[in-house]
Amino acid sequence: MNVLIYLVPLALALGITALFAFMWSLKSGQYEDSEGPAHRILSDEDVKK
Amino acid sequence: MSDLREAIDFSSFVRTAEAGRASMDLAIDGVDCAACMEDIEGSMRAVPGIVSARLNLTTHRLRLIWDGDKTNASDLVTALAKGGYRAYPFEQSRVEQEEARRTQWLLKCFGVAGFAAMNIMLLSVSVWSGNVTDMTPETRDFFHWLSALIALPAAAYAGQPFFRSALASMRAGKLNMDFPISLGILLALAMSVVETALHGAEAYFDSAIMLLLFLLTGRYLDQAMRKRTRAAAGNLAALKGEIAQRLGEDGALVAVPVSVLKEGDHILVRPGDRVPADGIVLSGTSEMDTSLVTGETMRARVGSGARVYAGSMNFDGALTVAVTAAGEGTMLDEVARLVEKAGEARSRYRRLADRAARVYAPVVHVTAAATLVVWLLMGAGFHHSIIVAISVLIITCPCALALAVPAVQVVAAGHLFRAGIYLNSADALERLAEIDTVVFDKTGTLTLPDPNVVNASDIAPDLLALATRLAQSSRHPLAHAVARLAPRALPFEGAEEVAGAGVRATVDGVDVRLGSAAFCAADAHAPSSADVSLIYLRYGARQAAIEIRQSLRADARATIALLRARGLDMRIFSGDRPEAVAPIAAQLDIDLAEGGMNPAQKIVAIEALRDQGRKVLMVGDGINDAPALAAAYASLSPITAADLAQAQADAVFLSDRLIPVAQALDITRQSRALMRQNLMLAVLYNAFAVPLAMAGYVTPLIAAAAMSGSSIIVTLNALRMRGVARPTQVERSVASPASLALAAGERRA
Structure with missing residues (x-):
């Protein structure tokens, strides 16, 4: 069961990383518009320039 | 759209930032596809001085940032109008800002609860399987302490929406559904900590956190729906784009948004305009259609000294009006007073969920107390009795009950939203x-x-076509009714409007006139009923009388x-x-x-x-x-x-149809039936689970399975409405952009 000493902190660290990623995405406004980005990726407006 | 081509002073909507940057939010009408997004953003980026243009496809709002020296708000709105998109700047209302903040907060709580639920479940599943195999008590304690370490801070953060609401309801002396929820969560956590400290085999950290996660999902969906509705309503209000012609001190006329008008301002109301604010006429005389104010369809003459109310339609003369607040004894003052008094009754309405909570909370708490007493009397130890009593509280924690109503609400509000x-x-x-x-x-x-042409079928089609084209060049409300017959008709080049008489143009060398009988030298036509207004057309030797009336x-x-x-x-x-x-x-x-x-x-x-x-x-x-x-x-x-x-x-x-009234009743009736069904399901679940808990058979595993099971059943039952709610298939009544523009009182000239 000694393996738990590595595995438990590892699992928690992964979870916390995911939580921070979620908080970051929330703060950067990624949930403000749930429809636009799906179409934006198809636009090559930025390539034309 | 002539209103948009004039330079309008939008400065009150523009925010300035450092380095001469200015920004503004606009509500956009006519965004119905993804291509519009590129179209709008592209056309904006082509304007010199634009720093950034970003359209939110969910809310149909455009945020523009530009260099304050190179362009201005009015030009940008005009540029959008040329591209075929009606745009109007708007300011987020306080309510809307508050809702947006709350949505973010709920999402944060949801994130935290989700993180905690996943990790605790990982530990709990190990404990459950460990309990039937060879897990040592030391490992189990270690896992329980780890769960506590995650669950306690997470619950303290993610439980706030419920704890706060429960506290508020306690202070108000009216317990709502959040009270039993908060109590259940707190007791489950407290008991689990005590059990863990006593090296017990059972801890309910997973149940408590999962409960939070389910409930937060319901709250968030509810909030997101409300936010979307509010944004759409905000856009509609902004797109009405009411503009007033304000007279400056120096007599210069400036077009300003109605929201910036102040008491004492002098405004000019031109023929064909709606009066933008309440006031007193200083000079000029005109005929007023006050149907939006009093319901009266007969037009009244107003002259200097007369009171005019916002929303009245000015027919034929230009008026100078001094803006006033609702003074004592005016009709508006009377209406405001009546509204205040009448609204009191409705605020006493108690919601279904709160009524359920009022019955539910005491029943549950009494049951738990009775369980404790019975187990004690039967000679069980205090420790075991209290564990059983608390497990009753946990299993009855109104997971299904608290989801029963909001889940239906979200689906129903979505249906109503799509029905306009x-x-x-x-x-x-x-x-x-x-x-x-x-x-x-x-x-x-x-x-x-708005009044409509009622005898279009009696008029020769070619004459009617002439009339609709000619009407495009007039500001008169009756001409608008004619113009609406063919919104895409092109106006005649060189058409001129003769104030108080009509419009005329020369087509292929023949004089065409649309207006009063005298102006058109037409024979008087006997109207088919008393509330009909007449407008005449003269084309060479031919003539026609067009009847216009407020129609059903x-x-x-x-x-x-x-x-x-x-x-x-x-x-x-x-x-x-x-x-x-x-x-x-x-x-x-x-x-x-x-x-x-x-x-x-x-x-x-x-x-x-x-x-x-x-x-x-x-x-x-x-x-x-x-x-x-x-x-x-x-x-x-x-x-x-x-x-x-x-x-x-x-x-x-x-819609410009009446069917939404029937749709609203159908959808809400269906949703109420589903809410009741869901509450019954929740009661059924309790009838099954509570005896088990009272008998002491509920382990954390059973609690977790029962709670998620009941929540899922209730949610699925609510989603059933998506299938059935296609209620009144008389005609599709979702407003098209064209009818919306009409409805929003767009003035065309």
């Missing part, structure tokens, strides 16, 4: 479902808000018949003259129609109906309807209604 019906208040859904009597206002509610909404008869088939009692209370109300009532087969009612009389009549034990739905649009809208059990307004009326209505519908 926007809810103003959260409990309207429940109140609308209980309606048994419907009271309609006539003008602008049963009839269309296209599906009014069908909708009334549909409502009657649903067993609803219907009446008309109108502010218009009785002789104008009678023919409409006859057409719709409504026997109980009264005309000539003032706002106070409407309230008295509605209260009389209420005293008979009826639940009245008021459908109205005028300022004179506002008190009645507030007094009725539930209320609806068309989007063209006066602002004051809209503010009192439970829901606003977009």
Whole structure:
């Protein structure tokens, strides 16, 4: 069961990383518009320039 | 759209930032595909001085940032209009900002609860399987402590929406559903910590956190729906784009948004404009159509010293008006006072979920206490008795009950949204479902808000085509009615408007005129009824008389018949003259129609109906309807209604048809039936789970399975509505952009 000493902190660290990623995405406004980005990726407006 | 081509002073909407940057938010009409997004953003980026243009495809709002020296707000709005998109700057209302903040907060709580639930479940599943195999008690304790370490801070953070609401309800002395929820979560956590400290085998950290996660999902969905509705309503309000012509000190005329008008400002109201603010006429005379204010369809003459109200339509003369606040003794003051008094009754309504909570909480708490006492009497130890009692509390924690109502609400609000019906208040859904009597206002509610041509089929098609093209060049409201017959008709080059007479143009060398009988040298035409207005057309030797009248909404008869088939009692209370109300009532087969009612009389009549034990739905649009809208059990307004009326209505519908009234009732009735079903399911679940818990058979594994199972069943049952709620398939009533533009009172010239 000694393996738990590595595995438990590892699992928690992964979870916390995911939580921070979620908080970051929330703060950067990624949930403000749930429809636009799906179409934006198809636009090559930025390539034309 | 001439209004948009004039330079309008939008400075009140522009925010300035450092380095000369300015920014502005605009509501955009006509965004119906993804290509529009590229189109709009592309055309904006082409304007020199634009730093960034970003369209939100969910809310249909555009944020522009530009270099303050190179371009200005007015030019940008004009550039958008040239691309075919009606845009209008707007400011987020305080309510909307508050909702946006709350949505973010709920999402954060949801994230934290989700993180905690996943990690604790990982540990719990290990413990559950370890308990039936060879896990050492030390490892189990270690896992329990780890769970506590995650669960306690997570619950302290993610539980805030419930704890705060429960505290508030405690202080108000009216327990709501959040009280048993909070109590259940806190007790589950406290017992689990004690059990862990005593090296016990059972801890309920997973149940508590999962409960939070489920409930937060419901709350978030509910909030997101409300935010979306509010944003759409905000856009509509902004897109009305009301503009006033303000006279400066130096006599210069500046076009400004109505929201910046102050008391004492002098404004010019041109023919064909709606009066933008209440005031007193300083100079000029004109005919006024006050149907949006009083419901009266007969036009009245106003001159200097007369009071005019926002929303009245100015017909033929230019007026200079001094803006005033609602003074004492004016009609508006009277209406505001009546509204305030009438609204008190409705605020006493108690929501279904809260009523359930009132019964539920004491029953649950008494059951738990009884369990404790019985186990003690049966000689079990105090420790074991209290564990069983608390497990009763946990298993009854109203997971399903708290999801039963919101889950249905979200689905129903989504349906209403797609049908073009926007809810103003959260409990309207429940109140609308209980309606048994419907009271309609006539003008602008049963009839269309703007007058329409009624004899188009009697006129030669080529003459009618000429008339519609010519009408494009006039600002007169009657000409607008003609122009609406063919919105895409091109105006004639060189057409000129003769004030107070009509418009004329030369087509292939022949003089064409549209206007009064004298202007067109036409033979007087006998109107088919008293409320018809006439406009004449002269084309060389040929002539025609066009009849214009406020006509019924296209599906009014069908909708009334549909409502009657649903067993609803219907009446008309109108502010218009009785002789104008009678023919409409006859057409719709409504026997109980009264005309000539003032706002106070409407309230008295509605209260009389209420005293008979009826639940009245008021459908109205005028300022004179506002008190009645507030007094009725539930209320609806068309989007063209006066602002004051809209503010009192439970829901606003977009369509130029009447069918949304029937749709609103159908959807809310269905949703109420589902809510009840869901509450029954929740009770059934408890009837099954509580005896088990009282007998002491509920382990954390069973608690977790039972709670998620019941939540999922309730949610699935709510989603069933997506399949059934295609209620009134009479005609699709989702407003097209064109009818929306009409409804929003767009002025074309």
